Amino acid sequence: MGYGNISPQGIPANIIASFEAMCGWLFFALATGLLYGRFSRPSARILFSRNMVVTPAEPFPKLMFRIVNQRSNMLMEMESRMMLVLVDHTNDQHNRKYYSLKLEVANIIFFPMNWTLVHVINEESPLYGKSTEELSRQEAEILIHVKGFDDTFSQILHTSYSYQHDQIVWNARFQRAYETDENGNIIMHLNEIHRYETVI
Incomplete structure (x- = not known):
């Protein structure tokens, strides 16, 4: 049994119905684009070593940490920066001070395996002459930022660690x-x- 048809009558009603249909299609297109952009966005899966090590070397010791790409995709034009954060407790205040730590090799073209990043603790280093007790008292923290180009998605990836x-x-x-x-x-x-x- 039929119930008849419901359809807009007249020009104003048809304009309103057309506008509602257009808004519905635009909403679905916008939602699809947002979902695709959210879940297709590449993310860096770079594994950092749990610890940094200070290796005795001549003429100066070296601070090191390692990273590795956990995916099989190719990362290129890798760039890394390292920064030291110290808390100054003088005059009963807690002021954070930031120092750049120079890396021996801060850029590499390809990242096929692991990458050991090295900072030489020489006279120009903010870590020069500092003991473990002094670093603990100043609540030392080292911030790492790594940037690279993902060849699969043709996008630049960023990751950080401390x-x-x-x-x-x-x-x-x-x-x-x-x-x-x-x-x-x-x-x-x-x-x-x-x-x-x-190392003994």
């Missing part, structure tokens, strides 16, 4: 996190990136 003063291991060095099989292929062990050994 190390507290108690995450710095003195007189240590990282162990190798990869090996070569019988065919000459390099096998990277992501869980080995955190391993270090004490």
